[in-house]
Amino acid sequence: MRLVTYAVDGTPDRLGALDGDRVLDLAALAEAAGADLPGDLLGLVRAGDPALDTARSLLAADPAARPAHAAHRLEQVVLRAPLRPGKIVGVGLNYVEHVEESSRSLDTAKDLPERPVLFSKPGTAVIGPGQPVRHNADLTVQLDWECELAVVIGRTAFRVDEQDAWRHIVGYTVTNDISARDQRRSGQWFFSKGQDSYAPLGPCLVTADEIPDPHALDLSLRVNGETKQKSNTRHMLFRIPRLIADITSGMTLEPGDVIATGSPSGVGAGMVPPQFLFPGDLVEATIEAIGTLANPVIDAR
Secondary structure, three states: OEEEEEEOOOOOOEEEEEEOOEEEEHHHHHHHHOOOOOOOHHHHHHHOHHHHHHHHHHHHOOHHHOOHHHEEEHHHOEEOOOOOOOOEEEEEOOEHHHHHHHHHHOOOOOOOOOOOEEEEEOHHHEEOOOOOEEEOOOOOOOEEOOEEEEEEEOOOEOOOOHHHHHHHEEEEEEEEOOEEHHHOEOOEOHHHHHOOOOEEEEEEEEEHHHOOOOOOOEEEEEEOOEEEEEEEHHHEOOOHHHHHHHHOOOOOEOOOOEEEOOOOOOOHHHOOOOOOEOOOOEEEEEEOOOEEEEEEEEEOO
16 A cells, blocks of 8 residues: 545645556545544554555455545645654665765764664654755755655654564655754754754555565656765665664664665765755655655745
8 A cells, every 4th residue: 555644725635545647545435335444644554464464455355335525536635744753764875885984074984883773853854745844054054965765653653673673664664864964962953953943754555565665766866957866775784674673673663653774876965066955946756656745945934
């Protein structure tokens, strides 16, 4: 399933699913079928497999039986961030070429990390497709991009073994790890990466059954139509099961939490000369089998 959160004609956010060039309203389908379904995507994830199975059944039912108001053309709706996670765990330096790039431009270590490098972003950093990334020139002149595969946790995970990690994943989406490079503080990244609007997320959550190998996905990023990043998730240094095992060795991951799995090379800080985002720019992050997450950059002062 390709699950979304959307609004239409100014209505409150709704739970939906992409069906080609249409968005199907899962709450409307559930009501018509006499089924019980949470009204938002985070609630759906937290309700677990029974709710997801209900959603699949509703989407697989005879289209002729769907109420007319349950379907909208994609161009008629506004997509929101699929969900607002309780926490986002970011992974730094998780692509080999980005390790070299960062050591040259961001004063990080030259050696490959022996364990995942972790940081966090708050839920308040999340924005959805089309929503603006806020550029505050009083705080940064080095606003940067990072296209990353986001893993969405589907069931509570603590001290999870690598071989058991896959069953804790509900699906995947795209995130853009926006970073104010000049706001790192004594080696700490939280303010650099956690400001409002620094975690674009979307455009949809693709359930794990639709992506059998998340380590074989092309990913790319464009700024104003010019490609800046182009790679594949097979180049991750630490793969997803290792990340989940490492994080949950001392931290509980809850349904709806997100792991941002790291960026390939091609960030603005690593270019010669460096390139950064400014008001008026459009940044587009694309991952195969999921879609494109596009966000404008605005002046936030």
